[in-house]
Amino acid sequence: MADSPSLRRAFWQSLRRELLLSYRHKGELANPLIFFLMVVVFTPLGISEEPAMLARIAPGILWVIALLATLLSLDGLFRSDFDDGSLEQMVLSPQPLACLVLTKVFAHWLLSGVPLTLLAPLLGVMLQLPSGGYGVLVISLWVGTGSLSLIGAIGAALTVGLRKGGLLLSLIIMPFYVPVLIFGSGAVKNAIEGFPVNAELAILCAMLLGWSVVAPFAIAGALKISVRA
Amino acid sequence: MPSLEFRQFTCLRDGYPLFNPLNFSLQGGEVVQIAGPNGAGKTTFLRSVCGLFDEWTGEMLWQGQPLRAPDFSMCSELVYLGHQPGVKKSLTAQENLRWFFGVQGLPFPGSITSALAEVGLAGYEDTPCHQMSAGQLRRVALARLYITSAAIWILDEPFTAIDRFGVKNLETLIQRHASNGGLVILTTHQTLALSEVRVIELQAHSAEVAVDG
Numbered sequence: 454m455a456d457s458p459s460l461r462r463a464f465w466q467s468l469r470r471e472l473l474l475s476y477r478h479k480g481e482l483a484n485p486l487i488f489f490l491m492v493v494v495f496t497p498l499g500i501s502e503e504p505a506m507l508a509r510i511a512p513g514i515l516w517v518i519a520l521l522a523t524l525l526s527l528d529g530l531f532r533s534d535f536d537d538g539s540l541e542q543m544v545l546s547p548q549p550l551a552c553l554v555l556t557k558v559f560a561h562w563l564l565s566g567v568p569l570t571l572l573a574p575l576l577g578v579m580l581q582l583p584s585g586g587y588g589v590l591v592i593s594l595w596v597g598t599g600s601l602s603l604i605g606a607i608g609a610a611l612t613v614g615l616r617k618g619g620l621l622l623s624l625i626i627m628p629f630y631v632p633v634l635i636f637g638s639g640a641v642k643n644a645i646e647g648f649p650v651n652a653e654l655a656i657l658c659a660m661l662l663g664w665s666v667v668a669p670f671a672i673a674g675a676l677k678i679s680v681r682a
Numbered sequence: 683m684p685s686l687e688f689r690q691f692t693c694l695r696d697g698y699p700l701f702n703p704l705n706f707s708l709q710g711g712e713v714v715q716i717a718g719p720n721g722a723g724k725t726t727f728l729r730s731v732c733g734l735f736d737e738w739t740g741e742m743l744w745q746g747q748p749l750r751a752p753d754f755s756m757c758s759e760l761v762y763l764g765h766q767p768g769v770k771k772s773l774t775a776q777e778n779l780r781w782f783f784g785v786q787g788l789p790f791p792g793s794i795t796s797a798l799a800e801v802g803l804a805g806y807e808d809t810p811c812h813q814m815s816a817g818q819l820r821r822v823a824l825a826r827l828y829i830t831s832a833a834i835w836i837l838d839e840p841f842t843a844i845d846r847f848g849v850k851n852l853e854t855l856i857q858r859h860a861s862n863g864g865l866v867i868l869t870t871h872q873t874l875a876l877s878e879v880r881v882i883e884l885q886a887h888s889a890e891v892a893v894d895g
Binding site: 458459460461462463465466467469470473474477478533536537538539541542543544545546547548553680681 | 732733734735736757758760762764765766767768769770771772773777780781782783784785786787788789810
């Protein structure tokens with residue numbers, strides 16, 4: 454063949470497929486967003502409609518729900534590929550598996566993290582989030598959901614071979630989600646109170662960079678174990 | 683010319699050998715049928731050759747070099763068709779094939795339409811695979827064989843759910859690949875109507891033969 458195999462082509466073809474697949478399953482796409490919206494609608498009803506109270510808990514609530522909404526969509530990340538044999542074909546590809554799974558995680562973030570980030574300011578209004586917090590809320594979620602997708606994908610890869618991996622998945626990734634949550638909601642709180650937020654945002658960025666280096670290899674390794682079991 | 687050699691090769695299940703150790707070597711141009719009763723380890727053997735199963739002992743040599751995990755040169759020479767065809771039901775036949783080659787970094791093959799016609803799916807290029815029957819789904823996966831330039835084909839029960847004409851076409855294709863110097867390793871419970879098939883029988887492991895884990 455005149456044209457030699459290229460990693461870039463593998464990357465684009467995988468990404469194209471992921472986006473096509475989500476386009477064909479639009480319901481699953483909307484699932485985390487509807488969950489996000491529902492919790493935000495119910496919070497004032499269940500806790501208190503008092504604006505001062507809502508304003509105080511808004512950063513934490515928004516971040517916790519974004520985290521749970523990401524978690525909700527993670528279990529199926531590799532499940533269907535595992536069941537229908539596509540994962541075997543990915544493992545057998547001469548292209549590095551770490552790069553192929555990175556496209557899957559990237560697509561997951563694009564279709565869950567990014568919409569959540571864009572929806573968050575609107576929901577912030579519903580929770581009386583003070584005006585100083587919106588910019589930082591968007592930035593922190595933008596960066597933080599990237600880490601959430603990467604960490605979650607490691608858990609999803611480890612549990613894909615198990616029949617009922619959902620519970621185990623949550624247990625595995627929970628400890629790794631804690632720092633992202635602390636710094637993410639901490640940044641928003643600081644912004645509202647007028648304190649500097651550079652440190653928190655820098656740490657969130659550092660976590661994203663760190664995970665994007667480590668996670669693809671961890672995911673690839675975990676998937677190989679799951680396929681070979 | 684691809685060559686594979688097995689020395690004292692056996693797969694392990696829970697630490698015990700699945701079948702008696704095998705000693706044989708394969709060259710391009712051969713069609714090899716792995717035979718044995720259900721549960722003899724045929725699929726496990728094929729998966730070990732692809733590197734999808736790790737627990738085996740003995741030696742496997744690819745082009746004369748010992749192989750523990752499949753290396754780059756072997757991966758790019760390999761087509762594996764397993765029990766699960768790896769076809770996404772919500773994608774069309776064409777999109778599935780496009781991904782098969784895309785994920786290996788290969789360019790978009792221009793021959794997808796003709797390959798689909800070869801497997802009897804002319805006119806189904808843009809049909810979502812969930813509208814297809816089990817046999818047609820299988821045929822989408824088989825269409826890969828008409829496009830690929832890989833030398834080693836590892837086919838696990840390729841004739842499942844395929845009708846009589848489909849089986850005949852596939853046999854012709856396998857024969858042609860072998861005469862072009864390719865190597866085909868397959869399992870099937872059907873009698874193959876091919877001129878030269880080498881049959882390798884997997885025999886259930888007898889307890890007396892000790893194998894070091």
